Ligand SMILES: CC(C)[C@H](C(=O)O)[C@@H](O)C(=O)O
C-alpha cells in the first residue's frame with residue numbers, strides 16, 4: 001500500500017512536533033509494510049507569509065490536490081501575522097475548499113495523565129466529538145449598520161443547509177452504530193436559538209430514521225457542557241454544529257487533562273479532496289524553540305491519518321505506544337517530566353517499531 | 355424600608371422551593387427590620403396555561419409593573435406544554451419586555467458540596483458570570499428557504515447593538531472594579547464568527563477605556579470553557595453574549611458541583627422595570643411532589659434579590675446561612691442526606707433569624 005501525504009509543520013511548535021510524527025510514521029511503515037510518500041511544505045506565518053505576504057501560494061490547491069492527506073502542525077504567529085489572517089488564510093481555507101466537512105476529535109482519559117476531574121480513571125471517559133466543519137455559525141456574512149455611531153447595529157448570519165447538516169449527522173450516526181454502545185448525543189439550543197436549532201433537531205430526527213439501532217438524546221449546549229464535567233462517562237458519539245463542536249471539542253479534552261495531547265481530523269470522507277490531520281494545541285509561541293513541546297497530539301493525529309487511509313493496524317499500534325509512554329514515561333515538562341520533544345518522539349517510534 | 359415583590363412559583367419543584375424562600379425572607383425581615391409586600395401569583399404551565407391556553411394573562415405587564423422585584427420558581431412542564439411555548443411565554447418574555455439586560459450568576463465552591471474537580475477547596479473558585487440577556491444569538495429572525503426539499507437552506511440571525519453591548523460591558527467593568535481582584539474576562543469567538551465577534555471585542559476595548567483600573571483578557575469561548583475546568587481560580591468577572599453566557603453559566607456551576615444550587619438574577623439595573631430572581635435548576639418534573647428538592651438555589655436567589663433591593667446585610671446573612679447548612683447539614687438527597695425541602699428551608703430560616 002502506498003499513500004501520498006503533504007507535511008506542513010506551520011508555525012511555532014508545529015515545527016518541533018512534526019519531525020516526531022514523521023519519525024513514528026517511518027517506524028510504522030517498516031513494521032506494517034505500507035509506504036508513505038511525504039512532501040514537506042513550508043507554508044506558515046514565519047516563512048512563506050514573511051516572504052510573500054500571504055499564507056500560501058495562489059496555486060496551493062493544485063499543489064495539494066494529488067495528496068491523499070495533509071499532516072498539519074499548527075498555525076498562528078500573532079507577533080507578525082494577525083490570527084484572522086493566518087487562520088482564514090490556511091486552516092479554515094483547507095477545511096472549506098477541500099470540503100473537510102467532518103471535524104473529529106476523540107476524547108479519552110489515559111493512565112498517567114492527571115485528570116482535572118475527581119475520581120475518574122482510564123477507561124471512564126471515551127467518546128468522540130463529531131463537529132460540522134464547513135458552515136453554520138462560522139461565516140463572514142452580515143454587517144454593521146450605522147458603524148461608529150450610537151445607533152450601531154450588527155447582524156451576523158448563521159447558515160445551515162440540509163446538504164451540510166444531513167451529511168455530518170449521517171456520519172455521526174454511522175460512527176455511533178459502529179461502536180459498542182451505539183449512542184449518539186445531538187447538541188442543540190432549540191429553546192433559545194429559534195430558527196436554525198429547531199430545524200437542526202428536525203434533521204437529526206429525519207436522518208436518525210435510518211438508524212434504529214442507535215439510541216439518541218438531544219441536549220441543549222448549556223446543560224451538555226455541564227454534563228461533560230458531571231457525567232462524562234455517559235457520552236459515546238456527540239454531534240454538533242460548527243460552533244458547538246468547537247466548544248465541546250476543547251472542553252472534552254480539558255476534562256481529561258489532554259488539551260495538550262488532543263488530535264483532530266478534518267475529513268472529506270469521500271476522498272474527493274485530501275483530509276487534514278492536526279494537533280489541537282496550536283503553535284504555542286511561548287514555549288517554541290526549547291524542544292519541550294509534547295509531540296503526542298501530533299503523533300496521535302498521524303495515527304488518525306493512518307486509520308483514515310486504511311492502515312488500521314498501524315493506527316492501533318501508535319495509539320498503544322502513546323498509552324504506554326503516557327503511563328510509563330518519559331514525560332515532557334507539561335506532564336511533570338524532563339524529557340525533550342525529540343526523546344519522547346524517539347520513545348514513541350521505538351515502541352511502534354515493536 | 356419597604357419593598358413590593360411578586361412571588362411566582364411556576365412549575366414543578368418551583369412550587370416546593372418557593373415557600374422556603376418566603377420563609378427565609380420572613381426571618382430576614384424580622385431580623386433586619388425591612389418589610390416585603392409579597393403578592394403570590396399562580397402563572398404556570400399546570401395552572402394558568404391549563405385553564406387559559408396561555409402562560410400569563412394579557413395584562414401581565416400591568417399587573418407586575420408596580421413590583422420592585424419578581425421572585426420566580428421555575429418554568430417548564432413538557433408533559434402538557436412544549437418548552438418553547440412555556441419559555442417564550444414567560445421567562446424569556448420577562449427578560450425582554452422588562453428589559454432585564456443583565457443575567458448574573460455567581461459561581462462559588464462551598465465546603466460540604468462535593469466538587470467534580472480534583473483538589474479544589476472552598477475559596478478556590480469564586481467568580482461571577484455576567485450574561486447579556488436581551489439580544490445576540492437568541493432571536494427568531496431568519497428563515498428557511500426551499501423548506502422540505504433537498505435544497506433547504508436556513509438562515510439564523512444574531513443581532514447585537516452598541517446600545518445592548520455597551521451597557522452589559524459597562525456593568526461588567528463596574529462589577530469588576532468593585533471587587534478586590536478587579537479582573538474582567540471577555541468571552542469572544544472573533545477568530546471564527548467573523549462579523550459580530552470582532553465587533554464585540556472592539557466594544558469591550560472602547561468601554562474599557564473608562565476603566566483603567568480593571569485588567570482585561572479576551573478569551574475565545576472554546577479555550578475559555580476549557581479553562582473553567584483547568585484553571586477556575588483565575589476568573590473574577592466574566593462577561594459574555596447571550597449564548598456564550600448561557601453556556602458558561604451552566605458550565606461554571608457544574609465545575610463546583612452546584613448546578614442544583616445556583617441562583618440567577620435577571621436585572622434591569624435602572625429599576626425602570628422589575629428585576630427577576632430565579633434558581634437555575636428548572637422545574638425538575640422527575641422529582642416533583644416528593645418534598646426532596648433542594649431549596650438552596652431558590653433561597654440564594656432571594657438573597658440576590660435583597661442585595662439588589664439594597665438589603666445588603668440581609669443578603670449576607672442568608673449567604674452565611676447557606677454556607678453553614680451546606681457545611682453542617684441537614685442535607686437533601688442530592689447532597690447525600692435525607693432532609694426534606696421543608697426541613698432544609700426551616701434550617702436556613704432559623705440561621706437567618708440569628
Ligand atoms: C431555558 C432557556 C431558554 C434558558 C436560556 O438559555 O436562557 C435557560 O437555559 C437559562 O439559562 O435561563
Ligand SMILES: CC(C)[C@H](C(=O)O)[C@@H](O)C(=O)O
Nearest residue numbers: 087092246249280545546576
Ligand atoms: C482557530 C480557530 C478558528 C479554530 C476553530 O474555532 O475552528 C480552532 O479553535 C479549532 O477548533 O480548530
